[in-house]
Amino acid sequence: MNIVxxxxxxxxxxxxxxxxxxGHCIVQVYGRNSKDASELAYELATESTNYWNVVNKEADIYLLAVSDIAIGEIVRELHFPGKIIVHTAASVSKFILDKSSEHYGVFYPLQSLRKEIQALPDIPMIIDASDPTTLGQLKMLAMTISDSVTIADDEQRKKIHLAAVFCNNFVNHLYTLAENYCNKEGIEFKLLMPLIKETAGRVEFVSPGISQTGPAVRNDHATMEEHLKMLDAYxxxxxxxxxxxxxxxxxxxx
Amino acid sequence: MNIVxxxxxxxxxxxxxxxxxxGHCIVQVYGRNSKDASELAYELATESTNYWNVVNKEADIYLLAVSDIAIGEIVRELHFPGKIIVHTAASVSKFILDKSSEHYGVFYPLQSLRKEIQALPDIPMIIDASDPTTLGQLKMLAMTISDSVTIADDEQRKKIHLAAVFCNNFVNHLYTLAENYCNKEGIEFKLLMPLIKETAGRVEFVSPGISQTGPAVRNDHATMEEHLKMLDAYxxxxxxxxxxxxxxxxxxxx
Structure with a gap:
């Protein structure tokens, strides 16, 4: 497909x-910041613009991968009747796009994405659309980049995102706290890498509720009291x- | 080495x-429960006992891999002067062993271990000992089963364990909460697997403090308020x- x-x-x-x-053709990258836009366009072997009036009008799909707030601003500029317009946000309703085209939807990647990491991760795609035809086209598109494509409406998508906050944002914060603690206490945080990997890898085979270990689950007050004392400075x-x-x-x- | x-x-x-x-020789397994002991002994191609008076007295090392509380009880039974006696506990002082032998130490595996999983994980070994000779022998032993061997005293080992509680026990609990939530809300928890893997895998390359994402770090009140409403039943x-x-x-x- 031809994608902007x-x-x-x-x-x-x-x-x-x-x-x-x-194998899709990225026909253009739009970005407010022309340097960022031209950098991404260069990487994707296409052209870039930071002017709405020169956005390519012949693409099949317009992919709005911007902040939640920016979506509302952009849909005021973006009117491409007959084209498919999608956003990539977990928490924004698909209906925000209904003024921009009669064919719209959501193309939400359930993954933590960082552009500075070149290795492409597996990305479960959560999709939704205004109508069955658009949904079918988005599903086909999603299946070209992912083995896991799920259809979910606004409400269900928000729930998936909330579960993701626990598994990603909150988990990562626990790693952060542990790393800070290690740095201050003269422990190499790298020592914990095999444990971190094992903990995450095990979830695939054993329900985490079953495999819980540690002082709290065995109600080991002596160890917990000692840990709390050790955390007086934290x-x-x-x-x-x-x-x-x-x-x-x-x-x-x- | 010959190990009990x-x-x-x-x-x-x-x-x-x-x-x-x-390549070490497990010369005997002792267990209070004779069935458990004979099962493990069978797996390790050795003999088992549940009587202290028939514990093999000719081994090089006696490995106490029992609960924190049981260590104190066992050292009253175990007196093998000249042999090395070690425990595997994070939070128990090495000195608890000083009545059992003049050569004692700690052989603490910094990993979440589950006997029902046959694949053997990488295990960073944290060791300590009563004297330099014993420490050297434990280091050699640890290096035969691990690429990562660290010497740490009682206090340092407890700190490592505390950091591990955050990276393993607490992280696993967040997975548990997310799985429960998914089950109740009709979401397939398996959808989150790639995200869980990516989050854990990334720590090896990027400091987690740098790669934090999500509504909290960008102070996105609208999303957080909505999430809190969604959690009224949780x-x-x-x-x-x-x-x-x-x-x-x-x-x-x-």
């Missing part, structure tokens, strides 16, 4: 690479230690 | 397999959502 990518951030860049690698970690331990124990007994 | 393994749980089983695979998750989001934002601005 609107946006130059992580989602625009990584989806752009995925789509190009799958009040943020200490609060989280208490609440997470309570939640683990609550989960076990409930 | 005391214990039949996850640590005993997985370390036993690792040591056997590295009070445990809601409390954690608030505290973790605050902690992410605090981390960013501090």
């Amino acid at each position: 990518i609107i946006g130059t951030g992580n989602t625009a860049s990584v989806l752009g690479r995925k789509l190009k690698a799958a 009040p943020e970690m200490k609060k989280l230690y208490v609440l997470l331990s309570q939640s683990i124990y609550f989960e076990k007994v409930s | 393994i005391i214990g039949t749980g996850n640590t005993a089983s997985v370390l036993g397999r690792k040591l056997k695979a590295a 009070p445990e998750m809601k409390k954690l959502y608030v505290l973790l989001s605050q902690s992410i934002y605090f981390e960013k601005v501090s």
Whole structure:
């Protein structure tokens, strides 16, 4: 398909690479910042613009990979009747696009995307559309870049995103706290890498509720008390230690 | 080396397999429960006992892979002067062993071990000992089963364990909460697998503090408010959502 990518951030860049690698033609990149736009366009072997009036009008799909707030601003500029317009946001309704075209939808990548990492990750695609024909076309497009394509409406997509916040944002923050603690206490954070990998890898084979280990699940007060003392100088970690331990124990007994 | 393994749980089983695979001779398995002991002994091609008075007295190393509480009970039974006696516990001082032999130490696997999983994970070994000779022998032994061997005293080992609680126990609990939520909301938890893998895999290349994403770090109140509303029926998750989001934002601005 012929695709115009609107946006130059992580989602625009990584989806752009995925789509190009799958054989689609990125006919143009639009970006507010002309340098960012031309850089991404160069990478995707296409042209770029930062003017709305020169956006290519002949593409099949217009992919809005911009911040939630920017979507609302852009749809005021973007009117391409007969074309498919999609956004990539978890928490924005598909209906925000209904003034831009009668064919619209959502093309949400359920993955943490970082453009500076060149290796392309597996990306489950969560899609939705205004009508069955558009949905079919988006599904075909999604299947060219992913083995996992799920149709979900606005509400279901938000729920998926909320679960993702726990598995990605919050998990990553626990890694951050552990790394800070290690740095301050003279421990090599790298030591924990095999444990981090094992913990994440195991979820695929064993339900995490079953494989829970540690002082909280065995209600080992002596160890937990000692840990809390060790966290006196780390009040943020200490609060989280208490609440997470309570939640683990609550989960076990409930 | 000739090794007697005391214990039949996850640590005993997985370390036993690792040591056997590295060419050591497990001369005996001791377990309170004779069935568990004979099962592990069968797997490690050796004999088993559940009587202290028939524990093999000619081994080089006695590996106490039992619960923290059981260590104290066992050392009252175990007196093998001239032999090396080690425990595998993160939070128990090495000095608990000083009545059992003049050569003692700690052989702590920094990994989440589950005996039902046959694939042997990478296990960073954290060791300590009563004297330089014993430390040297434990280091040699550890290097036969691991590429990552670190010497750490009681205090340092406890700190490593505390960091591990954040990266393993607490992370796994967030997976559990997300899985429960998905099950209740009709979302396939498996959808999140690529995200979980990417999040854990990235830590090896990018400091997690740098790669933090999500509504909390960009202070996206609209999304966070909506998520909190969606969590009204999940009070445990809601409390954690608030505290973790605050902690992410605090981390960013501090």
